Amino acid sequence: MPRPYVITISSEKGGVGKTTLATNLAVYLKALCEDLPVTLLSFDNHFTVDRMFRLSADQTESHVGHLFSEENILTLIRQGEYGVQIIPSCHNLNSFKPQAPNDEQLAEVLSKVNHDGIIIIDTCPILDPYTRNALYAADRVIVPIKDAPSLANCQHLADFFTDHGISRSPLRLLPCLIDSRIRYSGPFRNSYQLLKAYAINRGYRCLEGFIAKSPKVESLATNPEGKVYSVLTHGRSTEVHLQFSHIARQIYLEYLEKGPHRMSEVSEEQRSRTQKLANREQERHQRLLDHCLCCGQQLDQSLLQKAFYAETSGRELCGFIEENCFYQMIFSDLYGEQKLGLSTATRELFRESAQRSYFLMQRQENSKIMLVRLDENGETLSQRTSDIKSRGLLRRSTPFLHNLLEHSFAENDQKNLLLLRQNTGVNGRILTEAPYARFQTVFSRARLDYEPSEDIADSTLNNPVFP
Ligand SMILES: Nc1ncnc2c1ncn2[C@@H]1O[C@H](COP(=O)(O)OP(=O)(O)OP(=O)(O)O)[C@@H](O)[C@H]1O
Ligand SMILES: [Mg+2]
Structure with missing residues (x-):
């Protein structure tokens, strides 16, 4: 059965470039391989995903909150701009679903769905139940870091994996919003090199490269049309364009090489949990x-x-x-x-x-x-x-x-x-x-x-x- 490869973009620090990375990564991946199904969703309530990709006003009430109900999630997916598929966002997930899902719920739903390609999940800057679900389900977690505090926050993400007894190998840090005008004397000449050295020193692995801070990229989210434009279509002259191309290529190669292994793990965990429960029930019957x-x-x-x-x-x-x-x-x-x-x-x-x-x-x-x-x-x-x-x-x-x-x-x-x-x-x-x-x-x-x-x-x- 085809299974999705899940990429979660997460950081507890706000404004580090999560949404910009999630949305543009979707566009670049699709540009890299036209046949690759790329689905994007966000547990944040900014509606950037919807503003950037929605083709027409959607009359249905479906949104990301329905991922946690029993519905067939394929019915939630809408075709969007750039060939990217989206699941519409929700105004307030907490009031839509007052009972928070347990951390494994999304993974269990996705492991049963007959859907291949890549699913990219943008999260909000808190480790709330929705972020936790996105982390638990992920084959790859990309953590944008822009400064020392955002690097310090990575510890909570690493702890999440340890607490759940799962490997933290999906974690990859990515320096973002790097201001190339800032230069240091000494071995680390700019903030990218410094952040990367700090990250490695703390035992984290990084994606290759970084995303620079660019006024042009910042301007893509603010215009009279109320749209959010992609770097690929409206910022090709920037260095960020090359950097996103490079990141997307790394992700795509990893996807080709490793495939959607997390969903298989989750299915296996579920199967052995069900078996354990059945054994325990049988023991009770035997007594x-x-x-x-x-x-x-x-x-x-x-x-x-x-x-x-x-x-x-x-x-x-x-x-x-x-x-x-x-x-x-x-x-x-x-x-x-x-x-x-x-x-x-x-x-x-x-x-x-x-x-x-x-x-x-x-x-x-x-x-x-x-x-x-x-x-x-x-x-x-x-x-x-x-x-x-x-x-x-x-x-x-x-x-x-x-x-x-x-x-x-x-x-x-x-x-x-x-x-x-x-x-x-x-x-x-x-x-x-x-x-x-x-x-x-x-x-x-x-x-x-x-x-x-x-x-x-x-x-x-x-x-x-x-x-
Ligand atoms: N490479 C970049 N160069 C310049 N500005 C950028 C870049 N990437 C993102 N920004 C701008 O930085 C701000 C924060 O970016 P973004 O919304 O992607 O961060 P976020 O981590 O998703 O924030 P939040 O935690 O609030 O969801 C936005 O105004 C965005 O336009
Ligand atoms: Mg965001």
């Missing part, structure tokens, strides 16, 4: 007992749909309790339904709220059982301790609970906790990654709140801290 923990009946798929999943704090026990058995155990064994005479409405209310709750059970001294109802965050909603001995802990009088206790807690084991949750997670499968992770989060919280520590348990054996 399961195959029968209902309360009545011993084999559980088929239809019963599992609404069964309650139960796990002890040490994972000695993992299994399901049939829905009816669970309610019988609560109403009859623990609440003593006959004695209390629970109304149908109370039971219905309980059933309804049980779908959104977790239940924690703990065996306490003198055959007391504590039942705590927790919300989705593990916050205690209600708590009740039942004295089973007073009802006689007999198979006959509390059969469901009796069976469960036999499975889960050793006699007098006050440390172990049992957490239960109805199997209504994503797709009704609590053992899949996200619902199971939530289950574990709630369990950790419950342990902090209810698991007695060694010292407390020993010293308060006859005086429970958690009545």
